Amino acid sequence: MPETVFIMDHPLIKHKLSLIRDKNTGSKEFREMVGEIAMLMCYEATRDLPLQEVEIETPVGVAKTQVISGKKLAFVPILRAGIGMVDGVLRLVPAAKVGHIGLYRDPQSLKPVDYYCKLPGDIEEREVIVLDPMLATGGSAVEAINLIKSKGVKNIKFMCIIAAPEGLKALTEAHPDVQIYCAAKDERLNDNGYILPGLGDAGDRLFGTK
Numbered sequence: 001m002p003e004t005v006f007i008m009d010h011p012l013i014k015h016k017l018s019l020i021r022d023k024n025t026g027s028k029e030f031r032e033m034v035g036e037i038a039m040l041m042c043y044e045a046t047r048d049l050p051l052q053e054v055e056i057e058t059p060v061g062v063a064k065t066q067v068i069s070g071k072k073l074a075f076v077p078i079l080r081a082g083i084g085m086v087d088g089v090l091r092l093v094p095a096a097k098v099g100h101i102g103l104y105r106d107p108q109s110l111k112p113v114d115y116y117c118k119l120p121g122d123i124e125e126r127e128v129i130v131l132d133p134m135l136a137t138g139g140s141a142v143e144a145i146n147l148i149k150s151k152g153v154k155n156i157k158f159m160c161i162i163a164a165p166e167g168l169k170a171l172t173e174a175h176p177d178v179q180i181y182c183a184a185k186d187e188r189l190n191d192n193g194y195i196l197p198g199l200g201d202a203g204d205r206l207f208g209t210k
Helices: 011-021 027-045 081-092 139-149 165-174 202-207
Strands: 005-007 051-058 061-068 073-079 100-105 112-118 127-131 156-163 179-185
Touching: 011 027, 011 156, 011 179, 027 081, 027 127, 027 156, 027 179, 027 202, 073 081, 073 139, 081 127, 081 156, 081 202, 100 139, 112 139, 127 139, 139 156, 139 165, 156 165, 165 179
Parallel strands: 005 179, 073 100, 073 127, 127 156, 156 179
Antiparallel strands: 051 061, 100 112
């Protein structure tokens, strides 16, 4: 793996990932666990946020402690499945702004087609974390990051739950400056562009559609 790719090895993430892979897990439990996995992953993805020292008055004295040094964050889910990760990351960073990018994969060419892009007005001043549960062919992730970079954003990370080797290769080649955080790297894509063994269609399982 390139140095920009981080595969999570936390036991809680592995346990919850096993549960969402199970075809018998219903939409309610699936949504809850996707949010929990996203929150745990966000903890690692924000590990390098800069800190500054401040003095805090406690009930019994003054403490020198550290706070995040004004770094602004934005989360940008790729519609629609990326929405399932938003609540989890906002639990950790409630002050972050949220943008949205709408992409769908053409079933014939497997190429991404964009239909919506709404980002915070000050997006170029923020560190952006792009959210999508599945990194399959990598086309949607590459296109979403292209759109974000076109707005002047310099610091971008990508966070997914399951990645295929094909998607990791495509994303790291197109955007070698973007750090990628995954809960798992699976075997490969099938002929329809689905990750194997994967967990099925993340959007359908989140929202109970087919």
